[in-house]
Each structure stands twice: as C-alpha cells, then as structure tokens.
Amino acid sequence: MANWNRKLILKLKPSDRKIIKNILRKGEKSARLLRRAQMLDMLDRGYSSNEIAPILNCSPETARRTGWKYVRQNLDYALHERPRAGNKRNLNNKQESLIVAMVCAEPPEAYYRWTIELITEEAKRRKIVKQVGRETIRILLHSHELKPWREKNVVHSGTAER
Numbered sequence: 001m002a003n004w005n006r007k008l009i010l011k012l013k014p015s016d017r018k019i020i021k022n023i024l025r026k027g028e029k030s031a032r033l034l035r036r037a038q039m040l041d042m043l044d045r046g047y048s049s050n051e052i053a054p055i056l057n058c059s060p061e062t063a064r065r066t067g068w069k070y071v072r073q074n075l076d077y078a079l080h081e082r083p084r085a086g087n088k089r090n091l092n093n094k095q096e097s098l099i100v101a102m103v104c105a106e107p108p109e110a111y112y113r114w115t116i117e118l119i120t121e122e123a124k125r126r127k128i129v130k131q132v133g134r135e136t137i138r139i140l141l142h143s144h145e146l147k148p149w150r151e152k153n154v155v156h157s158g159t160a161e162r
Helices: 014-026 031-044 049-056 060-072 075-079 093-104 116-125 134-143
Strands: none
Touching: 014 031, 014 075, 031 049, 031 060, 031 075, 049 060, 060 075, 093 116, 093 134, 116 134
C-alpha cells in the first residue's frame, strides 16, 4: 500500500491548473469533484493537508490521498472516482419484461391475485429465471409501481354499473 503520510509537495502543470480553475469557476460539477479540485488548488498554492482539512471539512488524509493520486497518476485520476465493484443484476431486461407481463395477466387458476411468492414460483416454473429471490421480485414490482396483491390486474371497460 502506498505511504500517503509522506511529505507531499505538489505543483500542478500549467494545463492542469487551467482545468482546475475552470472547474472551480463554473461550479457545475458534483460536490466531490469540486472538493477534490479545491484540494489540488490549495495544495498547489502551498497549503498543507492539515491546513486544508478544516477549511474544506475533510480529513487531512483525504487531502493527502488526493494530492498523491495527482502526483503518482494524473489529474483525471485525482479528480474522478473509479467505478466500484458491485453485484451484477439479478434479472436482465428481457426477464424483467417477461415477469412484468406475467403479473399484468391473470393469475394462475385457483388464485385470485398475484402474490410475491406466487410470482417467484411462477417465474421459475415458466423458466423465465432459474433462481430468483422474493426481494428481487419485490424491487422489480416497486420500480414498475405494480401492486398486484392490492387490486386485480384487469382492464376496466370504463362503464361503471350503478
């Protein structure tokens, strides 16, 4: 692991200094990017990470780490976050569409309404998915604003009997 605690002396390249001044002048970027640009600007003007920390409301380590990223890599690496690893999606678009279409149709015989458990079982039975959890189905329904357990998913004709 890199030693972020070593004394950091940072001088921005003139082209990088111009980019940072432009970012700070316009202010149309994310708060994190603006804060990193401010850190690099202050480090370039001779401030220490301990002086920067209370001014920008961050830890001295954060200011040091941002400076070292610039010194060891480049401006882009110091300003922008790297993509983070995350879990892959449980359902692809096609699977989501098939499940939503299934829920919008009539439930299987002997059932009055869809339940999350029934949707999970039926998606597996129809081989839409090999395995799917209850929470994945719940989130899918929530994102499509579907509540099949509350009201029957039928098309109403618009003529109400009185």
